[in-house]
Amino acid sequence: MTTTALEGFHLYDTTLRDGSQQEGLTLSVADKLAVARLLDELGVTYIEGGWPGAVPRDTEFFARAAAGELTLARARLAAFGATRRAGTAVEDDPQVAALLDSQAPTITLVAKSDLRHVTGALRTTAAENLAMVRDTVSHLVAQGREVFLDAEHFFDGFLHDPDYTTSVLVAAHEAGAAVLVLCDTNGGMLPHQVTEIIEDLRARLEAAGAGDARLGAHTHNDTGCAVANAIAAVRAGITHVQGCINGYGERTGNADLLTLLGNLQLRMGMELVPEETLAETTRIAHAIGEIVNMPVNARAPYVGASAFAHKAGLHASAIRVDPDLYQHIDPRLVGNDMRMIISDMAGRASIELKGRELGFDLGGDPALLSRLATTVKLREAKGYSYEAADASFELLLLDELGRVPSYSSVESWRTTSQLGRDGTLETEATVKLRADSAGEHERKVAIAEGNGPVNALDLALRSALRERHPEIDEFELRDFKVRILDAQHGTDATTRVLVRTSGRGLEFQTVGVGPNVIEASWEAIYDAYTYGLFKSGVPPLALGGDGGAGGVSA
Numbered sequence: 001m002t003t004t005a006l007e008g009f010h011l012y013d014t015t016l017r018d019g020s021q022q023e024g025l026t027l028s029v030a031d032k033l034a035v036a037r038l039l040d041e042l043g044v045t046y047i048e049g050g051w052p053g054a055v056p057r058d059t060e061f062f063a064r065a066a067a068g069e070l071t072l073a074r075a076r077l078a079a080f081g082a083t084r085r086a087g088t089a090v091e092d093d094p095q096v097a098a099l100l101d102s103q104a105p106t107i108t109l110v111a112k113s114d115l116r117h118v119t120g121a122l123r124t125t126a127a128e129n130l131a132m133v134r135d136t137v138s139h140l141v142a143q144g145r146e147v148f149l150d151a152e153h154f155f156d157g158f159l160h161d162p163d164y165t166t167s168v169l170v171a172a173h174e175a176g177a178a179v180l181v182l183c184d185t186n187g188g189m190l191p192h193q194v195t196e197i198i199e200d201l202r203a204r205l206e207a208a209g210a211g212d213a214r215l216g217a218h219t220h221n222d223t224g225c226a227v228a229n230a231i232a233a234v235r236a237g238i239t240h241v242q243g244c245i246n247g248y249g250e251r252t253g254n255a256d257l258l259t260l261l262g263n264l265q266l267r268m269g270m271e272l273v274p275e276e277t278l279a280e281t282t283r284i285a286h287a288i289g290e291i292v293n294m295p296v297n298a299r300a301p302y303v304g305a306s307a308f309a310h311k312a313g314l315h316a317s318a319i320r321v322d323p324d325l326y327q328h329i330d331p332r333l334v335g336n337d338m339r340m341i342i343s344d345m346a347g348r349a350s351i352e353l354k355g356r357e358l359g360f361d362l363g364g365d366p367a368l369l370s371r372l373a374t375t376v377k378l379r380e381a382k383g384y385s386y387e388a389a390d391a392s393f394e395l396l397l398l399d400e401l402g403r404v405p406s407y408s409s410v411e412s413w414r415t416t417s418q419l420g421r422d423g424t425l426e427t428e429a430t431v432k433l434r435a436d437s438a439g440e441h442e443r444k445v446a447i448a449e450g451n452g453p454v455n456a457l458d459l460a461l462r463s464a465l466r467e468r469h470p471e472i473d474e475f476e477l478r479d480f481k482v483r484i485l486d487a488q489h490g491t492d493a494t495t496r497v498l499v500r501t502s503g504r505g506l507e508f509q510t511v512g513v514g515p516n517v518i519e520a521s522w523e524a525i526y527d528a529y530t531y532g533l534f535k536s537g538v539p540p541l542a543l544g545g546d547g548g549a550g551g552v553s554a
């Protein structure tokens with residue numbers, strides 16, 4: 001298939017704004033920054049970071065991004081917001097000012113384009129809504145921003161009153177909007193309707209002197225057609241598609257941007273991201289799934305664990321003869337694996353790549369690479385996941401090299417919880433460890449009370465390490481994610497804990513797995529301090545020690 005490079009085509013991600021509307025999905029500012037970095041790595045054209053001025057966390061996200069916490073190599077950052085309020089001058093609208101304050105180079109303005117919503121929800125007139133669009137777009141353009149217009153309820157509005165809906169788009173175009181985004185906000189459209197409506201709209205725009213307007217599509221999956229509708233829109237000539245990683249979004253979700261990317265690039269020959277980054281799609285999908293704590297659906301196209309898995313009845317040998325007969329693309333193009341041929345190649349390649357990112361050249365040592373690949377595979381079978389836990393992966397790698405740093409050697413730990421007479425639960429932890437150096441044995445026993453067993457353990461561990469390593473107090477456990485993994489182990493559920501730690505100029509994640517949350521947390525926390533101390537230059541006591549495992553909990 002021939003590929004055409006499409007410099008100008010926009011792959012616009014709205015995971016951090018529309019995607020975060022999904023039930024049960026909450027993102028901290030650190031999560032948002034981490035997701036944005038992965039989106040940039042993937043090579044999307046735009047990252048919509050949120051709604052500054054309306055959502056405090058989003059205001060903070062843009063402030064921290066502007067302060068240098070987010071350096072984007074490819075993507076541009078977009079802020080989302082509404083047109084000025086009815087009856088207010090655009091200069092006096094605090095929400096519009098917040099969009100400018102966000103310092104985002106691109107602003108995506110949502111505007112009502114269905115007359116029924118203008119009169120019913122906005123409670124204003126058709127003419128005032130047009131003025132709101134015109135004023136806000138031209139005000140932001142005059143301030144040097146690139147402005148996109150999200151025409152909310154575009155498709156339903158067009159079916160109801162095409163003249164009015166078209167006039168909203170023409171107003172935005174005349175005021176300088178760079179893209180007019182046609183939104184299927186309720187998600188009820190089907191592909192043939194999308195095609196017909198866009199054709200009709202084109203003719204109307206032409207007639208209104210706006211034939212050169214650039215169009216985009218924002219689709220929801222309520223008919224199961226979000227991706228199909230976006231493709232229909234592309235076939236009808238739009239050059240900007242919006243979607244969310246892993247199809248996150250409220251109700252049935254937004255168009256899955258990764259399915260869309262796979263389809264457009266691999267099935268339709270549009271070169272949207274470089275081949276090398278396309279091969280990172282699966283890793284990035286899963287890493288974002290870990291960060292937002294919503295694992296990738298196993299049956300997700302391209303990136304799901306089952307996307308290229310075959311029925312056991314199909315002979316592995318037949319697939320080996322000509323795999324193309326049994327799959328729609330080579331899974332390696334998107335970094336996925338054809339699971340039936342138990343191929344170590346894919347696993348090794350991604351480990352080698354990850355090693356290189358961390359500054360280790362593993363290519364020169366095939367024996368080490370294969371040991372590491374086996375260890376990772378065994379640990380993943382136990383429930384570990386390294387996609388988002390780079391720090392734990394690096395410790396594993398150092399361990400294989402015999403260079404894992406040790407700051408103590410743990411003898412034992414325990415936690416107890418006791419219900420007091422007044423009905424309050426008291427939790428306490430004891431940590432016993434040795435911090436040996438230069439032949440001296442230094443045994444430490446620390447007891448701490450905490451707000452829950454994990455907190456008590458963390459405090460006791462810090463207390464035991466503090467004297468020898470006062471740097472420990474410069475680290476802060478920022479975020480803590482717990483996931484119960486079932487099905488993998490029959491009736492025994494396993495717990496995976498992901499901890500994000502910051503301090504001494506670092507921010508990193510570690511993972512712990514165990515039969516219960518306390519044991520899994522202990523491992524993740526212990527690894528976090530080991531990694532943090534080591535990477536920030538605190539000399540270890542010894543190499544090769546261990547403390548991450550073991551312990552009892554009561």
Ligand SMILES: [Zn+2]
Nearest residue numbers: 018185218220
């Ligand atoms: Zn939406």
